[in-house]
Amino acid sequence: MTFPVSDSPVRIAVAGASGRMGRMLIEAVSQADGCVLAGALDLPTSPAIGSDATAWLGRSSGATITADLDRGLEHADVLIDFTRPEGTMAHLAVCRACGVRMVIGTTGFSDEQKATIREASAEIGIMMAPNMSVGVNVVLKLLDMAARALSQGYDIEVIEAHHRHKVDAPSGTALAMGEVVAAALGRDLKECAVYGREGVTGERDPSTIGFATVRGGDIVGDHTVLFAGTGERIEITHKSSSRVTYAQGSVRASRFLMTQGPGLYSMNDVLGLA
CATH class of the missing domain: 3.40.50.720 (NAD(P)-binding Rossmann-like Domain)
Structure with a gap:
């Protein structure tokens, strides 16, 4: 109503x-x-x-x-x-x-x-x-479309960067992006997210969604979702300057x-x- x-x-x-x-x-x-x-x-x-x-x-x-x-x-x-x-x-x-x-x-x-x-x-x-941000929310809609179209043969990574003062990681926006992608693929982000890699990790599980976090300086907020396939990469990026x-x-x-x-x-x- x-x-x-x-x-x-x-x-x-x-x-x-x-x-x-x-x-x-x-x-x-x-x-x-x-x-x-x-x-x-x-x-x-x-x-x-x-x-x-x-x-x-x-x-x-x-x-x-x-x-x-x-x-x-x-x-x-x-x-x-x-x-x-x-x-x-x-x-x-x-x-x-x-x-x-x-x-x-x-x-x-x-x-x-x-x-x-x-x-x-x-x-x-x-x-x-x-x-x-209006732009970020438009990007979320684009990610839903991209994930559905690129559901086979593409590894998905979410990379985000913020200023040194941010206290949580990954950012809420990065998680929202991961949730949109996971839902479009029929997955549960809690079960397929990988939040850190170190040492001998073995070959990448194609069903996972990876997250990488950068913290430094006065970066307002940069977010990229990478769809990495064989022979090509698609990147959907949003950068905030203010x-x-x-x-x-x-x-x-x-x-x-x-x-x-x-x-x-x-x-x-x-x-x-x-």
Whole structure:
């Protein structure tokens, strides 16, 4: 069921407000038509607590960065969360209780945490994706097509690179790519993924999907899926040069949630690719 779009602006709160991604999200929300920054959350230890969320931009938003979840979400329709699993789960509990929708870009959830998110989506609208980039989600559709066409005679490897500060590996986007490929091939990624090779590994099992991880410098995010056959290689690559694509996708997802009822949605739903 689709709900009508209100004439009122979408009131968006941002978690991790003083971090790199948090600031990018705040700037995107502040510049987006039909959206207003309604709250900003951060850890109690953040030096930004008590300051205006857009002070670093040289202007005032009226939204004060706070560690008090109830206060930070009091006026919000949607919370955008790109923090860490434990933080997102704490935010989820409050959003569920307050009826605040969520856009979740956090990665690294356990199966139990994912189950809790699915359970909460019966009560609030949740859009969860490992990557909010429109380009990445188009690539996921291309990978589904490629995997089906290249199902025989091709070895598949996923190579990803990110900045030195990223704490989980492989990236959520790399795993999503692997899951799309595995599903297209009728496989379970948990059973066919190989996350590291060292020493005498023996000949490559053609039914596996390999992952390679690079961490260094300020790489925003590079992902390549390699289909290596005899006599040819097909590479499908996406490279991010700025986090702004993630922020813009998150704002788009926030608007989408305001037209939907409770449920767990993906960027395919947001982009009409489902």
